[in-house]
Amino acid sequence: MFSGDPETSIGWLNTQWHDRRIFLSSGPFILEPWTDSDGDGVAEFGEPGIQEIVACALVARGLNNLNSVTKLKQISHLVQMAYDHNYQLGVPPKSPNVTVSELPNEILLSWDGKSEYNSDRSPYESTDPLIAMAFGDTVITSGYVTHVVDDSTYNFYQYVLYQYSDETGSDPVEVDTWSIGKKYSYNPHQARFFRILCNKNPKVGNIDYQLVNGKTYHYGLVAEVFLKDGNPEVISSRPTIVSVTPRYSPGVRYEASFNDTLEVKHTVTETGKTPSDGTTTVWVVDPSKMTGLDYTVSFNSDLTWNLTTSNGDTVLADQTNQTGNNAYNLTDGLMVKIEGGEPGINLNIPGPFGDIPGFSGFGITGGNKWFSWPVNWGLETMGGSFGNGFMFFGSDVEPSGYVDVEIRFAGIGASGWPQPDSTAGALMVVSKAAYPERWQKAVVYWGPGYDVQSTLGDVPFTVWDTESIPPRQLKVAFVEEPRSDRDGAANLIWDMGWGDDHVFGAYGGREYLFILNETYDEQYTEYLNGNKDGTYNGVMYVGGWGMRSASRPFLQDAFEFQVYAINPNSPYDLFTFTAPAAAIPTTEFLKKDMKKINVVPNPYYGFSSEDINSNGYRVRFTFLPEKCTIKIFTIAGTMVRKLEKNDPTTPFLDWDLLNFGGMAVASGVYVYHVDAPGIGEKVGKLAVFLPNLK
Template sequence: MMWSDTKTITILPLVLGLVLGQGIEYEGPEDPAGDIAAEKEGYMTGNRVFIYFRNTTELSDWPRVNVSKWPNNPNGLKMTDGIGLLVGAKVYIEDDGDDSTVDSTALTDPVDIYTTDHHTLYYLQTSYREEMDKDPTGTVEWGFYPVFGYFNETGEYPAVSNIESSWPINGWPSTGFETKWHGEWNGRFGRGVIYADQESYYVVNDAQDQENLGAEDMVRYFPRPGHNVGDLNPEVTIQPGVPWGGIGLRVSVRGFQWNNPQARDAIFWEYSIANISDHDLRDVAFGYWLDNSIGGDGDDDLGYFNKQVDMAYSWDINGIGAGGLPTGVMGFAYLESPGLAYDYADNDNDGLTNEKRDNEAVAIIGPTAGITDVDAFLEFYKLSAEDLRDHWDADEDQDWDDGEDLNGDGVYQLSEYYGDDIGIDGVAPGELNYYGPDIDGTECNHRPDFLIGVGCEPDFNTTDVSESDMVGLTAFRMFPIPSHAPSNETMWFKNDQAMWNLVGIDSLEEYTENISNLVEVFASGPFPLYRGRVERISMSELHSYDPLAGLNSLDHTAPALYELKRIVQVIYEKDYRFAQPPKMPTLTATAGDGEVILTWDDVADTKTRDPFVGNVNDFEGYKVYRSTDKYLSDPEIITDGYGTPMFKKPIYQCDLVDDLLGFTDFGLVNGTAYNLGYDTGINHIFVDNTVQNGRTYYYAVVAYDYGVPDLGPGISPSENNTVIELDEAETVRTIGKNVAIVVPHQRAAGYVPPTVEMEQAVLLGSGSVTPSIRAEGSLRTGHDYYLTFSVDTIATVSSYEHGFEYVTNGILIYDDTDSSVLVYQENESKYIGTNLIYRDTLEYWTLNPSGTIFTDVFDGMQIEIDPGVETPSYNYDNSNWINGTGIMRVTPSLVEGGRMPWKYNIVFTDDDSAYVGTARSGTVRDENGSSIGSDKITEPAVSFFIQNTSFIDTSTGQYELMDIVVHDVNSNDVFDLYEDRIFVGAPTGTRWRATAFIIDFQLATESTYPSPESVYQVDWERPFYETDTIRFSIGADGNLDRSAIASDMDSIRVVPNPYVMTNMMESAVGNPFLNQRRRLMFTHVPSDCIIKIFTISGVLVDEILVSNEPENGIIHWDMLTRENLEIAAGMYIYHIDAQETGDQKLGKFAVIK
């Protein structure tokens, strides 16, 4: 369009100063032009909102089915046919008055625009499935295209946080042509920082839009003069060599999903839109296009818009969607809008007029400095006057927190509070990927830092949503889908001016028409987008089940939806940070015969750290879910107050012993509480022995935290998401690392499982140790291991090396195959369940003596340990004559004996001076700890000696001999063998230190006195000692017993037989356009065999080549012929040929349809 009139107006000098000179050089990544070859398709599966997205800014699709679903389970329905980002703009080109020349001089100065004849060009930039501007050939859409560099070009997906293989292999584009953070996620908050359960990230630009750049166009706009498509990527596949087109936009897009029960029905999208052109854009509007399809049939929808909360929502008039399923409600919340930082007006009513996201912190200013309306500021940010503080000038909302470097060494220790002063890489001390302070000095410098294209510290500039003077939502329309009849006035994307009139006006309209297939358009504008500057827009799609009567009422009530909107607002105002679940465990599943063994790592309980609750480890427990369907919907049987399925019921749960137990009384979701467990102790293994062979099971192990009880009404505990991503044929594309798909099975014919071989060992400990195989698939066959213990001394005997009472307080397991490598450890800082307990009376940790304990699974094995005793106790059963006989009484010392709890031999001889005591002084105490005073005879001579057979005297190479002192019972100063008592104690020289036990012959006579060479063993029950070593090894891979194959093949069966219509091995199919996948199972087959199936007349129907893992003895047949046709009902013959031995099996089965 052309303006022919010259405008003459008066502009105040102040206003001129406000609107001029705000553009800067763009300092972000130097991206090539977008390319259709860079387009990728992905799915957001981080919670119950399932949505397909293309890295072009388009969400969902039509008429495809598996592109939008809520909830993401078999009862979910399609909710939208498409969502598109809209960026509209008006560009002004000087009119030179000569119709024969091309006009291309851009006008950006308001004075020039209002005083100069000019043309007005309209642009609407988007990417959508229909009604787009196209090139003259109709083959190239003029809109947004994705940029190479932001995903793995050899992969299938756009970059998503939960699929590492989708990330760019050479790092992420940074400033100019530099890259950053190779091998780590490019998080909103920094290197590898992921605050949501799933995030996505991609970049587009509008360089391919050649509208107003054709040879026939007499008015042209060149956003980047001198830049052409293909300059940076000569291999561009469309329109190489044309001028860089569009209006010079670069859009980076992030998607976020949280699986917390209070947020799992919402998804967030944040768009950062940069002007990378050489010109300011004076009039721009950002917005969204939403095409409803509530329940999969979008022609009977109603909608409502609430101006107070900037949310529109739609529902099906009768609440019945495709397949007769209930539809629920879809809301669309408008969150962040572009900012106006240079108009000296408080557009968002927060008491600030100059908020920016790209300004540098220069100086610390006073508490109220920079605030134009203190009362409005306090009300908006929910503060009191006492909360105001000195702050950095660029931290306008005063929420950036400095750290406390207490020792002044310039480095935050784990014990020091680091606040937001963690550097522009966003990685704080204590994180798994923390490698030290940022090399650029931005960490611990006590100033908020930001670098375009690289990163920003939390609560500052680009990471802080409130540091923008947002214009808010200015335009909303809800209307029936426009006609597709040719017209340049319908509200379709190809009609740029018509779309500008939709998004560039200040009008919020409620929809009052009849039910229809509705479109919603949200927008903010117009506003200036200056050269080199970035503005943002964000939204949330949210869902709920609300009573239909309330929705169809005049007030259109939707209490569940509005509660979710409240949570959405909390997440947004927390800068897209919300309660995170613990670190996700990695699940390993081993299929057995009638059982499935699940094991997982300990990263959740040891490495979790949630910044939302002060960077503490808020891990609480694990839950295991099992399902027979790919949506994991079987366990979702716990309903909320509206009767809607809310939580899954686990088949196993374990939690910390921390007095946090039972159901929460905070963070209730529609009246439903979360079960924290019952202080059972943590384990990392579960054996499910309630499974059927041949049936497919889907398992997930989730770690959960204890929630946030003290934030408002509380935030419910968060647990890991479970992802099983399906394609449109319902074939599994990917699964999360905490998910396993398992088919339990019979053993293959002739299979010999691996074994654990143990060496016999002499142990001081009285307990037992038993290794067992738990996960054959994880075994390291041929490896040698040994297990030993750590101990804690709780009492000692002075001056005696072997005089101490101890407890076992740790387990250590080493792989000793090539070198000694520690592979497993438990101690007071890390232990499983209640394997260790703490005794606060004497302040020590010990193995739990109350029963058998089990280690975690390592290398496919688990160790069963019976600790025996906690502290030493006299072993009456094992104290007896081992040679000869006689009458002698042995009394253990209850106090001091436990400090010398060894095995002793009392050896009798024919030498009356076989041993002569050495102790001459010191206090001697009896079995009760009472001193015998002076009633003792030192240096007595006896005809026996006492060996400590638990230790060798290193100086002599012989057993250590214990010392003796006589208790002169009758006080006659004479050693009377049959009246006095002999105290046995520590051999510590001339001073008596402690009594181990007491012997006497008061019940004996000369005839019953032990004869020479008689030996009596005195023994104690002891905890495991640090010298106790148990060695074991894993035999070679499971061998094949060829001789057993023939007999084992007699057990081959066809299941079910007869086959009648269907069976439990066949998974449900949710897609109505797909056929049932039939399954018939052969059991006990050799792992390497050929199965041929014939009709009763001998016609070959199909041939199955079986090449299973050595232990797997089942194979499923899809009941299709070699021509991929379904078989007919009837009788069939099967022939099985074992490839290893040639053994054969012939049988039959019936099929009844």
């Protein structure tokens, strides 16, 4: 009714504080009987009697009465927008599945990653039809800033953890957020979990005070997706609400602590196979979930991985993540992180100039190198001039198909420089005479359409797979630029545009070089007939080299160029480790822990946050063993209540402050006696002050 904002006191506001009730009516609606026009027995729009009536009731709850009005307006706007677009809106992510662990003065919440995926396990995406219609348009946003709508798809954004004052989700307080790539001081290994050590909700207790054992706390985890131009920008899942109670486990001593690292052994299943460059790291996150079992990480043919136990159970199957990021799930209280290394060049190996970013993963030996990096083509190393095939024109090479190679470049030989004829063709003749073993044939493509040439070209080097024993010679492809205005030299010789003018072309004449993982022969039949494309099929590595300096001419010297590949995890690799022993209560520690039995709150002063309602008083005995009897006496020695516990799942037992007759006990001091057969006894005092008697 009033369009203003009651929180900011701006706009048309209700200034008359009276009861206002509005009655709205619509109709009448005349509902015609349905006629099955096509006789298929299915009611369909367009048939007589088929109509749709939409009714909506909106309820909103904010931080207070005025904020509730603001929330209601926001929800009303979204509902109207949904109706206007026939409910064709972005789809919220699935609510996360949350697992809880209740530890001493600590709560651990972990979850799976299902909110990050669609039902078919593809990464979550949901298109906003309204934004899709505006795709490519220039829009004006707040502050009169213009930008082009370049995205119409919601993608996974983050998880948000809230703490509530009760199990219904009242009084939400944001505790933390989690997203892939975010860094956490309490979670150095970045798995999907929150470790909660203190209270964050003022309705529950003092802010940043340690969690109290035996006190129940309420949390909710929400998954959010984001679209910059979406309305709304963020869509949230329904919260997954859990109620958890920090606790000790009587008689239990954990063998491991949070953040402990386990020893992992890496072996191969077949003699002669080289272990991968991959790693497996394992940390203890939840000491209470330890099993004492042996675990094995193995890999399938598609390089997904499994985690199995020594008792034959597969606890994780067909896992794809080998990136080393934080999108891993907890398993049996452990965080198992598999890093297989990105396929291709191993950029962790320093280059010939030292450990310099952008110049790693390759080596140079022998004589003076006569090429360099004329331009950064966006590749991984050598100043952007050399890298993996999938970063250039793409590649169909599997992750395990990248191998170490050595490119053995030819030189001009003993005759040296200068040469009487320094054209590319004449230099090739001299070089082949001096280094016949360092020339090979290659399939050639001419731009701009990258058409395959019917005649094979010559390259002044040979390429070898150095992981094979003996080394295996590999095939090569290269591109030439026949257009004169592009400074190329289409002469079927890989010479970086040297041609007949004795000068390297700009950008190396754009004579891109492709190293193929296919055993060399001089036929190249499948490439010449077009069944294979040498710029894509089998391409491991790509070079976009050019002139180093005017004093380093084409074929000046012989040298070698090495490329070091990552060896990814393969079905031959196994990683094994042993979890710490399971935490099992022992009689020795149960006896020692009898002295830790307590009752809270003590004194009970008319109210406890754990009370059921205003008339449902309650105190809680803590640190109790599985079986025990609690007798409660007045100071005069009269027993007023007897409680029995026979529950291995909890160390708690509540007393409702009622006597044998179901009446509230009188205010005063009481003595309690705990008897655990075969373990021991504990005697303590409790002060009770009920509201009407304190």
